[in-house]
Amino acid sequence: MKILVCISKTPDTTSKIAFVNGNTKFDEAGVQWIINPYDEWYALVRAIELKEKDASIVLHLVTVGGADCDPIIRKALALGGDEAIRVNADNADSFYIASQIAEIAKQGGYDLVLTGKETIDYNGSAIGAMVAELLDAPYISLATKFDLAGNTATVAREIEGGEEIAEVQLPLVVSCQKGVAEQRIPNMRGIMAARTKPLKVAEPAAVDALTSIVSYELPPPKAGVKLVSPDNVAELVRLLHEEAKAI
Amino acid sequence: MVLVFIDQTEGHIKKSSFEVLTYGAKLAAQLGTTAEGLLLGTVNDELPALGKYGIKKVHQVSSDTLNHLDAQVFAKVIAEAVTSTGADTVVFSHNQTGKAVAPRVAARLKAGIVTGASALPDTANGFVVRKTVFSGKAFANVKIDSPIKIISLNPNSYHTAAGEGTAEVVALNIAVDAPKVKITAVNKVSGEVPLTEADIVVSGGRGLKGPENWNILLDLAKELHAATACSRPVADAHWRPHHEHVGQTGIQIAPNLYIAIGISGAIQHLAGVNRSKTIVVINKDPESPFFKAADYGIVGDAFEVVPKLTEEIRKMRAGG
Numbered sequence: 001m002k003i004l005v006c007i008s009k010t011p012d013t014t015s016k017i018a019f020v021n022g023n024t025k026f027d028e029a030g031v032q033w034i035i036n037p038y039d040e041w042y043a044l045v046r047a048i049e050l051k052e053k054d055a056s057i058v059l060h061l062v063t064v065g066g067a068d069c070d071p072i073i074r075k076a077l078a079l080g081g082d083e084a085i086r087v088n089a090d091n092a093d094s095f096y097i098a099s100q101i102a103e104i105a106k107q108g109g110y111d112l113v114l115t116g117k118e119t120i121d122y123n124g125s126a127i128g129a130m131v132a133e134l135l136d137a138p139y140i141s142l143a144t145k146f147d148l149a150g151n152t153a154t155v156a157r158e159i160e161g162g163e164e165i166a167e168v169q170l171p172l173v174v175s176c177q178k179g180v181a182e183q184r185i186p187n188m189r190g191i192m193a194a195r196t197k198p199l200k201v202a203e204p205a206a207v208d209a210l211t212s213i214v215s216y217e218l219p220p221p222k223a224g225v226k227l228v229s230p231d232n233v234a235e236l237v238r239l240l241h242e243e244a245k246a247i
Numbered sequence: 248m249v250l251v252f253i254d255q256t257e258g259h260i261k262k263s264s265f266e267v268l269t270y271g272a273k274l275a276a277q278l279g280t281t282a283e284g285l286l287l288g289t290v291n292d293e294l295p296a297l298g299k300y301g302i303k304k305v306h307q308v309s310s311d312t313l314n315h316l317d318a319q320v321f322a323k324v325i326a327e328a329v330t331s332t333g334a335d336t337v338v339f340s341h342n343q344t345g346k347a348v349a350p351r352v353a354a355r356l357k358a359g360i361v362t363g364a365s366a367l368p369d370t371a372n373g374f375v376v377r378k379t380v381f382s383g384k385a386f387a388n389v390k391i392d393s394p395i396k397i398i399s400l401n402p403n404s405y406h407t408a409a410g411e412g413t414a415e416v417v418a419l420n421i422a423v424d425a426p427k428v429k430i431t432a433v434n435k436v437s438g439e440v441p442l443t444e445a446d447i448v449v450s451g452g453r454g455l456k457g458p459e460n461w462n463i464l465l466d467l468a469k470e471l472h473a474a475t476a477c478s479r480p481v482a483d484a485h486w487r488p489h490h491e492h493v494g495q496t497g498i499q500i501a502p503n504l505y506i507a508i509g510i511s512g513a514i515q516h517l518a519g520v521n522r523s524k525t526i527v528v529i530n531k532d533p534e535s536p537f538f539k540a541a542d543y544g545i546v547g548d549a550f551e552v553v554p555k556l557t558e559e560i561r562k563m564r565a566g567g
């Protein structure tokens with residue numbers, strides 16, 4: 001059994017969002033980079049749990065990006081996993097990234113590919129589905145539970161107002177979110193071990209991106225809060241009804 | 248032609264489909280072409296009536312297999328429908344189904360996709376779609392360079408508009424593969440308004456002190472026919488079920504009205520709710536960061552303010 005977990009690098013959740021170069025580039029000044037929370041807390045931790053139960057599982061991590069991703073992928077390796085592969089390429093667009101991941105997945109013959117439900121910077125929710133299509137594999141998106149028994153996966157996925165439980169045979173691609181696993185803190189042993197785990201660098205496959213970011217914009221600032229006295233709650237109801245037309 | 252994917256469940260067309268139909272028809276008018284719908288599976292709703300959103304035809308692949316989502320099966324059918332109808336633009340809702348299917352269709356057709364779109368594209372100079380990025384803290388304008396273009400539209404970001412019109416229903420004959428995903432159970436939270444579909448959401452944080460105090464919030468939600476949500480620490484402490492947790496790591500919502508009670512408004516919480524149209528904050532701390540993101544606020548004790556609010560709404564509803 002071989003599992004591939006897709007790891008992306010994102011700005012820390014508290015980062016100030018600003019743009020430079022005429023609003024065409026994210027301002028990286030002072031930004032702390034982290035493993036995308038969905039990839040770390042859910043996809044990676046669940047894969048590690050599966051490996052802890054079944055030591056024969058081979059667990060690899062993949063990231064598409066430049067050398068600036070190395071500290072992030074090492075951090076991921078400190079949590080667990082046998083080795084990591086970095087496809088040495090710019091993140092051109094979702095299709096480009098998905099094509100690189102699919103290429104690695106095909107070459108490595110993985111039975112299961114796990115992604116996060118979305119990156120917290122681009123908010124694509126797209127790459128897992130694309131990888132599945134490029135591998136012609138079934139896809140479970142927005143998984144909230146994931147279990148394996150032999151070649152059969154049992155998953156729960158989010159639907160409007162609830163969840164759906166399904167069984168699928170591997171090979172399979174799954175995007176993970178809250179519920180799949182619980183956040184873990186890497187320990188000293190893991191951090192030491194990660195230093196000697198292989199981090200292979202692969203050259204990208206030739207693929208054309210299909211989209212490009214032209215510019216960024218910040219939302220217009222809120223007009224400012226209208227405060228209502230706690231002794232005049234009726235006024236709030238009036239404003240919500242007449243002004244905001246919300247009730 | 249603009250082809251709009253019509254999402255359905257349990258025999259009914261989803262509300263988000265009306266938004267994308269309206270959006271698709273507007274986009275078609277902007278491009279000087281027509282919009283048509285694509286429905287997989289079978290529904291009880293009247294399909295010709297969908298013409299009132301501005302579409303001319305509804306293509307239907309009426310196989311029972313398609314009443315349940317298997318992204319692989321759906322993607323193949325939709326891609327074939329795109330090819331056979333000659334559509335060059337495809338619109339989905341960026342809801343649970345859209346997230347599973349739209350990028351697959353895009354990869355299959357080598358079509359550029361913008362997910363999480365929040366406005367009509369700018370087609371004056373190419374095809375540039377605005378989407379939310381950084382969890383609602385910014386927008387990106389993304390250009391699609393491929394001949395076929397796919398957009399998935401954020402739920403609640405485009406107003407449904409219905410006029411006159413009837414759509415012609417056309418049966419599409421497309422082979423449907425056997426699904427590989429076997430659905431064994433569906434657990435719906437019964438009797439509650441689903442959070443991601445709700446118009447109004449009432450949400451509580453650690454300021455409510457404990458699960459035993461939730462009744463004031465539940466009463467308000469009931470009066471407003473609202474869904475209920477909570478902050479992450481509240482779900483982590485098991486005061487409320489996990490499916491109510493909104494925010495960066497929980498569910499992202501964009502209701503018409505979000506009422507936050509005893510929630511500080513940490514940036515990770517805001518990431519899940521800042522696309523709400525109107526935000527009301529009730530917090531006893533005037534320095535709470537949530538007030539900066541709010542439209543209306545009351546600085547006060549939730550235990551006094553919330554029951555009063557419920558009462559005032561009841562009065563208003565009663566016509567008083």
Ligand SMILES: Cc1cc2nc3c(=O)[nH]c(=O)nc-3n(C[C@H](O)[C@H](O)[C@H](O)COP(=O)(O)OP(=O)(O)OC[C@H]3O[C@@H](n4cnc5c(N)ncnc54)[C@H](O)[C@@H]3O)c2cc1C
Pocket residue numbers: 013037451452453454455477478479480481492493494495496497508509510511512513514515516519529530531532535547548549550
């Ligand atoms: C990577 C990461 C991801 C995260 N993801 C999420 C997420 O998805 N969702 C999320 O919610 N959080 C998330 N968090 C946690 C977030 O940072 C905050 O800690 C959390 O949102 C705080 O929850 P709270 O507002 O309920 O509690 P507190 O911060 O404890 O705030 C309680 C508020 O209640 C007010 N209050 C107290 N008593 C009363 C009263 N009687 N009447 C009225 N008001 C009162 C207080 O003034 C205070 O503002 C995340 C954190 C990290 C680091």
Ligand SMILES: Nc1ncnc2c1ncn2[C@@H]1O[C@H](COP(=O)(O)O)[C@@H](O)[C@H]1O
Pocket residue numbers: 006007008009036038039062063064065091094097101114115116117118119122123124125126127128
């Ligand atoms: N550059 C990348 N390298 C590896 N995996 C990625 C990369 N970008 C995104 N992913 C994976 O794809 C998921 C969805 O990303 P997105 O479609 O951009 O929201 C993420 O949670 C990651 O698991």
